[in-house]
Amino acid sequence: MTSGDTAGLDRSRLTEPARQRLATVLDELPVAWQTQLLDALAEVETATLEGWLAGQHLHSWVEHGRRGLTLDQSKNEHLAPAFFGATSQVLPRLSQGDLNEWSRLAFDIGGVDPAQVFTSLPDGLTELEQAERLSCYRLVRNSVYHSPTAAVALYRALPHACLIIPAELRATYLRCIQAGVSFDPEPLPVSVTLFSSTLRSLPLETCRTLLERIGQLAQFVPTGVARLFRVLGQAYDEVGEQGVLGWITAGEELARRRPEAAEAYFALESRTSILMLRGTVPAVMLSDVHGVLLKYLHMLGGTTYSLAETETMSFPPPLGLDDEDMLPLPVWVEAFPTYEENFRLLRIMAAQQAGRVACGTYAIDLADLWPSLPPYVHLLLADGAEPPDNLFDFFHLFPQPKQVEALFVHIESKRVAAQLTASYRGLREDLAWADEQTQLYPAALSMLLPRLPKALWPDLTKDGSADESLLLATELYAHVMDSGARPQATEPRQSKKDQLTELVEDESARLVPMEDEGPRSAEGLSAEEQALLRKIIARLRQHQKEHRRPQARPDNGKTFTLFGEPDPDGVEEELLQPKQKKAKNRQRLTSAGVRYVYDEWDFLIDDYRSHWCDLREVPLVGDEGAFFSSTMSAYGDVMKDIKREFQRLRPKLYHKVKGLEDGEEIDLEAAVGARVDLITGVPPSTKIYAARQPTDRDVSALFLLDLSASTDARVPVAAVEGEGEPEGEPEEMRIIDILKESVVLLSSALEEIGDTYAIYGFSSSGRKNVDVYPVKTFVESLSTDVKGRISALAPQRSTRMGAAVRHATRRLKDLSTRGKILILLSDGYPEDADYGREPHTPTYGIRDTMMALREAERSGILSFCITVDKGGHDYLREMCAPSRYMVIEDVLSLPSQLPKIYQRHIRAQEL
Structure with missing residues (x-):
């Protein structure tokens, strides 16, 4: 008796011919396999089993199993039980024609996950036509050679994905998949499911058209097909059938030129792909929407305007001083990532410009207003000169005309927006949205706004006039300008300057922020300060009552609006409360x-x-400045030298101005000329003085520190013997501690020359986990908290430089300073887990960082890279120009060298 005789199947229930056929089948198998097969057959109905034996179905099943197991005997231990054990579940559902292809597939992929392959057949497989099933088997087998794991997943997903689409499309559908299987099966298991769901939701003819086009694409760009499957639904929802067909054609042409770009293009991962899908770049050109805006403005105000192109792109939009009917608008708007947002902004700018005409912005009579202006404004007018008759000349009376103009435009825009909001309820949401886009403010305004009390705005926007806006702008200009910007008394002649100083009221002077106070918010005003501000408003109101003239206002009764009927109540919403900035898609x-x-x-x-x-x-929390203080003590002598060098820069922060009526010294050349004129009977000039005036040293610098794990490496302290080095150092120091000491000395040195600066660290762990650590932001002073954060800097993970540089660029772009510098400190090349297709290959990261630095340069930001990696020349020369990087081979000298490098770099760039 064989071991098979004792197995689970009761042979007595079979007919004699069936028992003989079963014995013949079992004789071909080893004893262990016989046992496994008989155990499975015990679960099969007698009639079914006798049918299998009579029709050779069981014989074919066993023969395919024996052949497959013999080909790779190393897998027999796992696959034999799985194959023969599946007999009762799988064999009833497979036709004789399926056995050969299914068994070959099963043994190809069964070693990856026997349970997934042999336990049951995939959903939908037996409902397909035999030709469709055979195609599925062959497609999955083709994918095995690229990825066995993906093949198993595709085996489970493909039949059902095929079943849910119309039968007449399945052959074309499977041909499309063939290209993806042959080249890149990894994304297919998920893609085919999404692709089928998309096709199922579309009209039959649309499905047929798209499948045929994708089939054509598959012949030329097989690597893009699987990605396209996944995003087809998204693309179709956005642009429809014709848009998708155009997008595919554009991608096909791109792939012919750059085959390696196809994968990202058809996955909608590249910027080009997204723009091509939309059929346009997100920017809006004024010439493209010129006619639409003219109709919009005419319907809004009932007036015909002309539009003038200007290169200035800022919000609020600039004044148009030549012709009230000629509204200046930017040629090109690309402030946001979507076309809709950019067009929305342009439409609001047009409404603002038209609103200025309607609300009397250009109706100011400076001759009438002149007596009511603050007395210091009168002193700005040259002796014997007539008051200006237009706003342009008025602004240029001031030492900083751009700043007083920016104040007026900002205040006036608030007033105009309030009146438009009261008249056109449909504009409220747009105007409120535009009010939040503070990143679009002109540089002059961005510098002044932190010092403007926001509590004023609600009062200023109610029933105001353009006269009030101009008066308030001149009042606030006196209050917010620092001592270097406001005219001051000088020796030896003090006539007009002394008068000017005396005429600035004491109560106003009390509102000037001290240099160390920083920006003041409305919430930070004391009750006394609020009262003083109200006095300013009261003076303006009094002037309005005494000099009120009719102002052009929107006619609520007659004007047709695009947004419904005008609001009869004129209810004003509180649109001007501080809100968090929005940056959609960013x-x-x-x-x-x-x-x-x-x-x-x-x-x-x-x-x-x-x-x-x-x-x-990621916020940092450190000590209370202990590390900062100990470093300053340890480097006391070095810090003295650094400060002396930085202080030598101070005289360059001033320049001599001649030809003044008042000044610190006599201009000898002018005095001699005046004496000659007097002798010859010519009226001499009184401008015989000279004075030193501050040079505009308007610089911001951001220091970006590499906090990768490699900064935990140690260097021997004995390598350096220099003057001023701290005593009692350990034998080795970590690179991160050297960087921290460098930051301490640098920040102290920068305080000497007054440059605005910020310090950030960065690290990463894959593209979805890039961390930036703010140590000091631009708005912070070198406080105890900032000093404590320096001590909290510690080695983290990897170095995805490109994203960190782009974030630093973002922070610098928000500033209004004239000079902007980004300094990157690192100890090696950019590297991260998925920074490129091949790990531990730096080329991808180097090229990305190079582009990020170029982006910064295009934004007007100077970049400079410093590394303590002795091999830094190899990759830095590819990332940036030779004049824009430096390799510090002596790591321990970095604390003393970094401040000097910064100072010399600034001087070299003539900032």
């Missing part, structure tokens, strides 16, 4: 706070991967 609000999203340059496809990196700012 910030994501999560439970962890604000996350920023940045593109990344992929040199392999010669394009940006859109919205590729997620970045967050």
Whole structure:
């Protein structure tokens, strides 16, 4: 008796011919396999089993199993029980024609996950036609050679995905998939499911058209097909059938030129792909929407206007002083990532410009207003000169005309927006949205706004006039200008200057922020300060009552509006409360706070991967400045030398101005000329004085520190013997501690020359986890908290430089300073887990960082890279120009050298 005789099947229930056929089948198998098969057959109905035996179905099943197991005997231990044990579940559902292809497939992929392959057949497989089933088997077998794991997943997903689409489309559908299987099966298991769901929701003819087009694409760009499957639904929802067909054609042409770009293009990951899908760049050109805006303005105000192109792109929009009917608008608006947002902004700017005409912005009579202006304004007028008769000349009376003009435009725009809001309820949401776009403010305004009390705005926007806006702008100009910007008394002649100083009221002077106070918010005003501000408003109101003239206002009764009937009540919403900035598609609000999203340059496809990196700012908490203080003590002598060198820069912060009526010294050349004129009977000039005046040293610098794990490496202290080095140092120091000491000395040195600066650290762990650590922001002083954060800097993970540089660029672009510098400090080349297709290959990261630095340069930001990696020349010469990087081979000298490098770099760039 064989071991098979004792197995679970009761052979007595079979007929004699069936028992003989079963014995013949079992004789071909080893004893262990016989047992496994008989155990499975015990679960089969007698009639079914006898049918299998009579029709040779069981014989074919066993023969395919024996052949498959013999081909790879190393897998017999796992596959034999799985195959023969599946007999009762699988064999009833397979036809004789399926056995050969299914068994070959099963043994090809069964070693990866026997349970997934042999336990049951995939959903939908037996409902397909036999030709469709055979195609599925062959497609999955083709994918095995590229990825066995993907093949198993595709085996489970493909039959059902095929079943849910119309039968007449399945052959074309499977041909499309064939191309993806042969080249890149990894994304197919998920893609085919999404692709089928999309097709199922579309009209039959649309499905047929798209499948045929994708089939054509598959012949030329097989690597893009699987990605296209996944995003087809998104693309169709956005642009429809014709838009998708055009997008595919554009991608096909791109792939012919750059085959490596196809994968990212058809996955909608590249910037080019997204723009091509939309059929347009997100920017709006004034020439393209010129006619639409003219109709919009005519319907809004009932007046015919002309539009003038200007190169200035800022909000509020600039004044148009030559012709009230000629409204200046920017040639090109690309402030936001979407066309809709850019057009929305342009439409609001047009409404603002038209609103200025309607609300009397250009109806100011300066001759009438002149007596009511603050007395110091009168002193700005040259002796014997007539008051200006237009706003342009008025602004140029001031030492800083751009700043007083920016104040007026800002205040006036608030007033105009309030009147438009009261008259056209449909404009409220747009105007409120525009009010939040503070990143579009002109530089002069951005510098002044932190010192303007926001509590004024609600009062200023109610029933105001353009006269009031101009009066308030001149009042606030006197209050917010620092001592270097406001005219002051000088020796030896004090006539007009003394008068000017005396005429600035004491109560107003009390509102000037001290240099060390920083920006003041409305909430920070004391009750006394609020009362003083109200006095200013009261004076303006009194002037309005005494000099009121009719002002052009929107006619609520007659004007047709695009947004419904005019609001009869004129209810004004509180649109001007401080709100958080929005940057659509660039910030994501999560439970962890604000996350920023940045593109990344992929040199392999010669394009940006859109919205590729997620970045967050992580707060630091350190000591109370102990590390800072100990470092300053240890480097006392070095710090003295650094400060002396920085102080030598101070005289350059002033320049001599001649030809003044008042000044610190006599201009000898002018005095001699005046004496000659007097002798010859010519009236001499009184401008015989000279004075030193501050040079506009308007510089901001951001220091970006590499906090990768490699900064935990140690260097021997004995390598350096220098004057001023701290005593009692350990034998080795970590690179991160050297960087921290460098930051301490640098920040102290920068305080000497008054440059605005910020310090950030960065690290990463993959493209979705880029962390930036703010040590000191631009608005912070060198406080105890900032000093404590320096001590909290510590080695983290990897170095995804590109995203960090783009974030630093973002922070610098928000500033209004004339000079902007980004200094990157690192100890090695950019590297991260998924920074490129091949790990531990730096080319991808180097190229991305190079592009990020170029982006900074195009934004007017100077970049400079400093590394303590002795091999830094190898990659830095590719990332930036030779004049824009430095390799510090002596790591321990970095604390003493970094401040000097900064000072010399600034001087070299003539900032």
